[in-house]
Amino acid sequence: MENTDKYTDTTRVYVKGAVLQNAIRNNNITQSDLCKMVDIREDKLSLIIHGKKTIVMSELEEICSLLGINPKTAINETKKKPSDYKATSIPEAKWNSDYFQECLDNKEIHLADLCRVIKRSASTICDYKAGRANPSVETLEKICNTLDCSPMLLIGVSGEYLNKMLGRQAFKEDSDYVYVKEPTYEDVKDTCGEVPIVTLHPGSNTEDNITENDIENKDNVFKEDKYKSFESLNVIDNIETINKNLLAMVEDLGMANSVLLKKMDELMSMNVHLAERIDSLEKRTSIKPVSQPVQSFKSNNSTLWGNNTCSEAEMKEIIKSEIKNCTVKEYKDKVYKLAAYIAKKENSISNAVLSKSYSQFTRIYGITIDSLKQETGMNGTVDAIYANSLSREIYFNMMCTNASTM
Numbered sequence: 024m025e026n027t028d029k030y031t032d033t034t035r036v037y038v039k040g041a042v043l044q045n046a047i048r049n050n051n052i053t054q055s056d057l058c059k060m061v062d063i064r065e066d067k068l069s070l071i072i073h074g075k076k077t078i079v080m081s082e083l084e085e086i087c088s089l090l091g092i093n094p095k096t097a098i099n100e101t102k103k104k105p106s107d108y109k110a111t112s113i114p115e116a117k118w119n120s121d122y123f124q125e126c127l128d129n130k131e132i133h134l135a136d137l138c139r140v141i142k143r144s145a146s147t148i149c150d151y152k153a154g155r156a157n158p159s160v161e162t163l164e165k166i167c168n169t170l171d172c173s174p175m176l177l178i179g180v181s182g183e184y185l186n187k188m189l190g191r192q193a194f195k196e197d198s199d200y201v202y203v204k205e206p207t208y209e210d211v212k213d214t215c216g217e218v219p220i221v222t223l224h225p226g227s228n229t230e231d232n233i234t235e236n237d238i239e240n241k242d243n244v245f246k247e248d249k250y251k252s253f254e255s256l257n258v259i260d261n262i263e264t265i266n267k268n269l270l271a272m273v274e275d276l277g278m279a280n281s282v283l284l285k286k287m288d289e290l291m292s293m294n295v296h297l298a299e300r301i302d303s304l305e306k307r308t309s310i311k312p313v314s315q316p317v318q319s320f321k322s323n324n325s326t327l328w329g330n331n332t333c334s335e336a337e338m339k340e341i342i343k344s345e346i347k348n349c350t351v352k353e354y355k356d357k358v359y360k361l362a363a364y365i366a367k368k369e370n371s372i373s374n375a376v377l378s379k380s381y382s383q384f385t386r387i388y389g390i391t392i393d394s395l396k397q398e399t400g401m402n403g404t405v406d407a408i409y410a411n412s413l414s415r416e417i418y419f420n421m422m423c424t425n426a427s428t429m
Contacts, residue, residue: 034190035077037099043072046090061085116157116178126170141165164193173197333364342423354409361422368429390414
């Protein structure tokens with residue numbers, strides 16, 4: 024077709040709207056009819072006719088063929104060159120903020136400097152990051168050229184697809200970009216979590232040759248020859264590599280499972296052996312019931328400080344007594360006698376009563392025994408209580424109350 028050979032099928036051009044409108048009228052059809060015939064939206068055709076949107080050459084040729092006109096007469100070459108076309112936003116774009124920042128760092132370019140080059144504001148870049156807007160193909164071209172970054176890694180759209188949108192070779196092949204970050208073990212571990220990888224000993228290829236140590240060296244996951252790296256960013260080219268890696272992983276997981284099953288068998292055998300031992304010991308050991316009744320120690324109200332007994336009369340005398348001028352020995356004797364009296368009434372022992380009283384003292388009055396010992400420098404509990412005049416009075420009154428309620 025004359026003078027249109029310089030355009031490819033994917034070249035985008037502006038049209039002369041008046042030429043198309045006249046052709047539509049001469050064919051006694053409407054724009055709506057034409058849209059149905061070429062399968063194009065009415066709003067899109069309207070923008071094309073009014074010079075606000077370009078059209079790819081293949082679509083224009085189809086329209087001109089239906090209208091019976093030469094495409095050459097419909098191309099508007101004076102208004103705007105196809106290379107100046109400013110593409111619309113890319114709806115498929117998903118901005119990769121981490122990769123974008125890595126590209127900035129790699130080129131040692133500040134965001135403000137990049138914004139000046141691409142003639143976009145920092146707020147616009149923030150909109151890209153937040154998903155509130157997508158970059159146009161023209162803006163993306165400037166970003167990729169400045170940062171030498173891959174559009175596939177940046178927005179998830181291949182350069183080949185974007186070139187078709189523009190109708191020219193604006194983007195390189197994805198594998199040709201300089202800065203393409205190779206995945207590391209840490210990257211995969213952060214994404215997938217740690218997976219134990221089994222490595223067989225040289226020459227072994229059966230489950231019987233696997234040992235527990237095989238499952239522990241997970242750091243060799245990317246060092247094994249059977250795990251291949253991607254040689255291209257094209258997903259189609261990598262399908263075979265992905266399949267091989269998946270098969271290798273299935274094999275490793277199967278062997279890991281065998282190791283774990285063997286370990287479980289060992290543990291179950293040990294469990295059975297222990298159960299048999301316990302059963303044997305139970306049969307050999309005769310446990311006789313205690314013939315002495317529990318009441319045998321009722322009257323033995325011994326404490327760590329010797330034997331203390333306290334009658335009802337003694338208890339009442341102690342309660343009525345004063346402790347203001349008591350020596351530490353006199354104070355302790357009174358406390359131990361009250362504890363012995365309470366123990367007798369509770370069918371317990373003095374030590375247990377005293378221990379219970381210390382907890383009660385802390386719970387009710389908020390005074391801990393440890394803090395008293397630290398404050399007074401005394402090691403003995405009752406000694407520490409006695410050394411503090413306030414705690415001495417409080418604790419004695421508490422013990423008197425406990426004894427009198429018996």
